Amino acid sequence: MTQTTTKPTLKIIPLGGLHEIGKNTCIFEYEEEIILVDAGLAFPTSEMHGINIVLPDMTYLRENRHKIKGMIATHGHEDHIGGIPYHLKQFDIPIIYGPRLAIALLRDKLEEAGLSDRTTLKTVGPRDIVKMSESFSVEFIRNTHSMADSFTIAIHTPLGVVIHTGDFKIDHTPIDGEYFDLQKLAEHGEKGVLCLLSDSTNSEVPGMTPSERSVYPNLDRIIAQAEGRLMITTFASSVHRVNIILQLAQKHNRKVAVVGRSMLNVIAHARELGYIKCPDDVFIPFKATRNLPDEKLLILTTGSQGETLAALTRISNGEHSHIKVRPGDTIVFSANPIPGNTIAVVNTIDRLMIQGAKVIYGRNQGIHVSGHGAQEEQKLMLALTRPKFFIPVHGEHRMLVKHAQTAQSVGVPAENMVIIRNGDIVELSADSIGIGGQVSSGIELVDQAGIVHEHVMLERQQLAEEGVVTVATAINWEGKLLTPPEIHLRGVVTKVERSLLRQLIIRAIERLLEERWCDFARANNSQGLTVDWGFLQEEIESTLQRLIRRELRTNPLVVLLLQIPEQPIGQDAAPIKTYRRRRSTASVTS
């Protein structure tokens, strides 16, 4: 014991995935070495206007890039590997280990982003042990999940073994015959596990998550009963589900037309790697389906979450260039809506039904199961690994709390676990666990043009809710309005007469100039007059903002475009005093 306390602590620092479902990213740090486990992305909430993806703030890794020895991808879901291309632009990750399917998907991403030469990708198999650095070796333990080829990992450290479950359920009858390697977990449990980090997604759900296989008979019956054309949607990444659907298509003698880029991509890789075994002639390009009778066709499509751009959503909107819904179509949602997507999904279902399709959806159809284990599976994980310390991960706050309660119920003492947030530094020694501080842990929002900063988001928020009033005018060197202001309103609602508004604006600017011109303009001994145009601009803007709030009873963004005249004749070019705006805005001034 005295010896262990002199050893440095192991630091576990999650940058994403805690108090949320998404962007799982976790640092393991020992002395001067860091390994990264997963680097995912999250999808924006409805308030994040114009944002495509959400990433963790990677400041800590940027600042400690020299320590990074490598990375592990536990499996190929976007919330585990989707952030990697963005991060590789900021710092190097010398090597990334992962299962074959995840690495194949990641290779595509890196190629598309032109980053293939920025790291080395290595595939691993079950029970492989990879020496990542002096202090870290990682052992890959086959688990079961909605995506094929998924791993739980055992991280061997100088302080002991830390098990990170990755995403898991315990499916004793997996579709691909790849069983959860419970023996390896038990072996670690027997030898001693220092700490377990375990998936909390379904910690509020009692019992066991049903096996993926339970979906088979229900989909079988539905496909058997479908009389016309059949469309089935599920998550593209749910390789096992796709596998079931392909098997059933063969059984019921339907050709499969795959629609949606991500679905095509995952199927191609899964077939290539043998996770889906299916003869070529099961598939038919959609364009070749013209002469196929309806009852011989199965369209497998993206859009199970009502995503705006997904194929089934476009089909439901009548916007898909090739596929139109016809009465007699049967459309099957083999997926539940993720919270936040419910309205988009039910609206899609309604639109499909209105066009005459029979739509099969809902929890009581038995055509979807979760990829994450419920309470009894979480207990089994704890029972097999018997960890000394426990950290619930991959979940929102109440899920973490519930998982901690579950852990307590199977014998982990409350003082041996921590409920943490992104950015917390968990300090682990051989006989203690605690939070030793925080690193920077915000989010980075990315739209098609790049990182979107917070002030831009605030502007978008105001623009979205209240619109914008733009005022252009010019002021001369005597502090008089040179031209009557030009005023445009966009996204603004008001009952105020335009001419009245213009009069009010003119009067407000004139009054400000009369009363305060000397605050902005100063006679400068040697160089004539100096006008602080930046300061003037800001003061007029805030005056107008107040005026508009008062008169229009709404609070649009006010943008003033102030034309600055040439220096008056007879005076040398006076340096215009630079004024630092209180809020940084992206502006170009003459």
Add this chain to the structure above:
Amino acid sequence: MTQTTTKPTLKIIPLGGLHEIGKNTCIFEYEEEIILVDAGLAFPTSEMHGINIVLPDMTYLRENRHKIKGMIATHGHEDHIGGIPYHLKQFDIPIIYGPRLAIALLRDKLEEAGLSDRTTLKTVGPRDIVKMSESFSVEFIRNTHSMADSFTIAIHTPLGVVIHTGDFKIDHTPIDGEYFDLQKLAEHGEKGVLCLLSDSTNSEVPGMTPSERSVYPNLDRIIAQAEGRLMITTFASSVHRVNIILQLAQKHNRKVAVVGRSMLNVIAHARELGYIKCPDDVFIPFKATRNLPDEKLLILTTGSQGETLAALTRISNGEHSHIKVRPGDTIVFSANPIPGNTIAVVNTIDRLMIQGAKVIYGRNQGIHVSGHGAQEEQKLMLALTRPKFFIPVHGEHRMLVKHAQTAQSVGVPAENMVIIRNGDIVELSADSIGIGGQVSSGIELVDQAGIVHEHVMLERQQLAEEGVVTVATAINWEGKLLTPPEIHLRGVVTKVERSLLRQLIIRAIERLLEERWCDFARANNSQGLTVDWGFLQEEIESTLQRLIRRELRTNPLVVLLLQIPEQPIGQDAAPIKTYRRRRSTASVTS
């Protein structure tokens, strides 16, 4: 039969509530007479930026205002009465009949809007029959629902009796002892019901909705076990639930501090009218709770849906001026999230838990039941009334379809029912039902300043997602740039250098002027030069929009503020040709 066919048809025209949950509004029209059943509002979806409420398009009623004989409010929920103040500003409704509680709430609304003198409000009781006009009499049949004092109505028309269920469940053990008047329904069924319009909200749910009373023992246990301060949130309008909570507060010797304006308002009216019987000393103003031990206090609060401005949401954000969460608090969500509110609710729960509260929530706690009947109750309604024709109402498309299937299962022939949309004109005769056309049926969006038109919403959408680029410049009568453009970007992300962007914009405007000045400016024989500044403005804007889309790879709204110079000396004031902009925008030009 020959006689009935010569009679005019009864028209049933829903303006809201079909293919949606919300803004229930239904017209019954016979010859020159209209009665209106309910006039509700809906709440905006997340894409409706800055919108407070959503109303049906009332064009048809505006145009037929002379026919309106009166209105019925079936009960006091916002989606049944919330639209009335807005409509009364547009057309007269001579008289509004409704249950006492609904009328009390409505009276408040009209007073607040200064509209008290615009209509007559009349309360009705169970089995009252009101003659609305020559052709319409309305009979009020007590039903059971989450809100107290709710009615199903039987509309007596020259063609027969039409029953509109309003919102209902069939609760045999109602909290207020006001039983569903099943006898009256049965009597109508016996005599003959021409048509039934029935609530479809829970048509996808098998079985019976549990009685409101089933909540009592579970809340009882939770309140008994709470050790410290207790907060309970539910819908303010769920009078029975509030009643249960108040009864349990007395039982467990806790004083009740009511927080949230709508909760205070509903409780005041419900007590006044006797729906809640509760001594004064049960209540305590929050300010007086300082010296009350925690275990003697129950805070009853709004915010069960995570609404941004509701008390519990502000408490969870630490923004409530009086109430801060403390470890030891027990907070109970006696309400399920409405679809679309799930994320707001779970985030509120998480924030409360993080501050140390024990939060009790979720479907398996037995602390919430729906106010709408499930399939077996819908069957009972059909079985009691035995309608000739059936119209499922109050539901999204798939709910209407499911309800129609249920009706078929109990013997209503498929050809005797219609699934309709807002704006459909159902034509009903004694022996036929059909859709005879459509009336205008869009939505009207209202923000704090008034009605928001579609082009404003489109602008807000673009502003929200892409931001705005404003460009101010001046052009002289020779078609030359007078001043370098002033450019501001708000809500825009770009990697393009500011100075480069400005150069590009200058060049684009100059090129346009060089090539096309003669399209805009014409020498006019008698009056000198005429410049079509509006056309010029539009052409520059679309040129810049294309430029910015290409160069910034984003598509912000482009607003050009073009300063128009004085008429050149030596020329008479030329009338500037008016140009009608393709898209109407709220703009002020000098």
